[in-house]
Amino acid sequence: MRFFIGSVPFFDVNMAVHAYRMMTQDGDKLLGTAEDHRMLGGELLAPALELIKKIGTEPFAGENEFFVEISKYQLLIGMPLSLQIPPKNLVCIIHKDTLTDNAAFVKLGILQRRGYKLAVDGFPRAISMDTAVKVFDYVLLSCTDSSFTAELKEIRPYIFKTKLVITDVPDMESFNKYSGARGVMLSGNFYSQPITKGTIDISPLKINALHLLGQINSENFDIGEAASIIERDPALSISLLRFINTMNPDRSRKIDSIRNAVAILGQNEVKKWASIAISVGMGEDRPSEVTRLSLIRAKFAENLASSFELALKSGSLFISGLFSLLDVILQMPLGKAIDEVAASGEIRDALLDRKGQLSEVLKLIFAYEHADWHNASLIMVRHSIDIEEISNAFLDSLYWYRQLLDAIAEEEEEEESEEEGEERV
Numbered sequence: 001m002r003f004f005i006g007s008v009p010f011f012d013v014n015m016a017v018h019a020y021r022m023m024t025q026d027g028d029k030l031l032g033t034a035e036d037h038r039m040l041g042g043e044l045l046a047p048a049l050e051l052i053k054k055i056g057t058e059p060f061a062g063e064n065e066f067f068v069e070i071s072k073y074q075l076l077i078g079m080p081l082s083l084q085i086p087p088k089n090l091v092c093i094i095h096k097d098t099l100t101d102n103a104a105f106v107k108l109g110i111l112q113r114r115g116y117k118l119a120v121d122g123f124p125r126a127i128s129m130d131t132a133v134k135v136f137d138y139v140l141l142s143c144t145d146s147s148f149t150a151e152l153k154e155i156r157p158y159i160f161k162t163k164l165v166i167t168d169v170p171d172m173e174s175f176n177k178y179s180g181a182r183g184v185m186l187s188g189n190f191y192s193q194p195i196t197k198g199t200i201d202i203s204p205l206k207i208n209a210l211h212l213l214g215q216i217n218s219e220n221f222d223i224g225e226a227a228s229i230i231e232r233d234p235a236l237s238i239s240l241l242r243f244i245n246t247m248n249p250d251r252s253r254k255i256d257s258i259r260n261a262v263a264i265l266g267q268n269e270v271k272k273w274a275s276i277a278i279s280v281g282m283g284e285d286r287p288s289e290v291t292r293l294s295l296i297r298a299k300f301a302e303n304l305a306s307s308f309e310l311a312l313k314s315g316s317l318f319i320s321g322l323f324s325l326l327d328v329i330l331q332m333p334l335g336k337a338i339d340e341v342a343a344s345g346e347i348r349d350a351l352l353d354r355k356g357q358l359s360e361v362l363k364l365i366f367a368y369e370h371a372d373w374h375n376a377s378l379i380m381v382r383h384s385i386d387i388e389e390i391s392n393a394f395l396d397s398l399y400w401y402r403q404l405l406d407a408i409a410e411e412e413e414e415e416e417s418e419e420e421g422e423e424r425v
Helices: 036-045 047-055 072-076 098-102 102-111 129-133 146-157 171-179 204-217 223-231 234-247 258-285 290-304 313-323 328-329 335-342 345-353 357-369 375-384 389-423
Strands: 005-012 017-026 067-068 090-093 119-120 137-142 161-167 186-190
Touching: 005 047, 005 357, 005 389, 017 186, 047 067, 067 119, 072 098, 072 102, 090 098, 090 102, 098 102, 098 119, 102 119, 102 129, 119 129, 119 234, 129 146, 137 146, 161 171, 171 186, 204 223, 204 234, 204 258, 223 234, 223 258, 234 258, 258 290, 258 313, 290 313, 290 328, 290 357, 290 389, 313 345, 313 357, 328 335, 335 345, 345 357, 357 375, 357 389, 375 389
Parallel strands: 017 067, 067 090, 090 119, 119 137, 137 161, 161 186
Antiparallel strands: 005 017, 005 186
16 A cells, blocks of 8 residues: 555534545655556556445544545546445545536436435536535535635525535634534644643542553552552543453453552553543543544554654653643643653653654654645655555554444443343342
């Protein structure tokens, strides 16, 4: 797989995620190694669509809709229908310029009749709006385009017939400005903007969780002290016991105390469990995408450790990725948030000052997730990293995240079944 691949979320006005959009870039073309015939072949072979055919949309978007660009040439040769990709949850994005081609427009009608949802990227001036709303389920407009204000005004009367997606929204001020339109979805960097001032009161349970994070990241990590902190928090205690049970499904090893559970796990597993459990818990009152992104960053960073010759620091890379949105989760400046969890010096250097060995990995991840393929490729060249290493590391982090969600869902179902059983008794 010699292409970059990522996914970006689409939010509603309540900051809930309703869809994702695939972002891709031909790696050979970007790095200047592709010949013209290979570039054309890539256009027709559509590796992104081939990947979706192979693994589906679920790893990228869960049960949400997944927006994928279809070029004019791919449309003309019958994609995605010719690849037998099912229409469920798939939204085909067509660039506005494709609408000037009559043959391509006919193909859109075929996709529509086969149950595929369609989106147009850019204002569809080649056809009337009355026709556009009959063909397209979504219209995507970038708020950075010079004509955006005029186009937004023009499309407003049709929003009840088609859905609007505003892209490239830079900050929360812009999000609040554009989120008033009925049924609008928005994408951009607004949900992960760093906090530079102000703090909020942290609940006692979060303070306890932060104490635990501080303990596990201390150079003098005391596993007995960690157990004492966990014992003070019922939610953490339950989470730890569930985690132990998933590793011991036949219940062959009896757990009679939190200290016993911590001793069985050992320092490394306690660190990983606590980091994930606490981050998920602390992010419950923030957009779900913040938690998702920090967890995927953590696994992505860990997966890249060997590529950067940092295999011995894979644990620090995991924590660095996990803490990269700690300011957004805690709603306080990142420096203050890192002080709260007592992160190690190199993790602090990487997150705050963007220096040190760990920072190069984070720079690549930040560029990758924002589809900044140019800067991502520069870092890759500097460290002699192959395109396939990056894309495989990213896909593995998506799989890992989905497995994590499945495990959490199974635990919740088991708990509900046990509660129902107790009620019947």
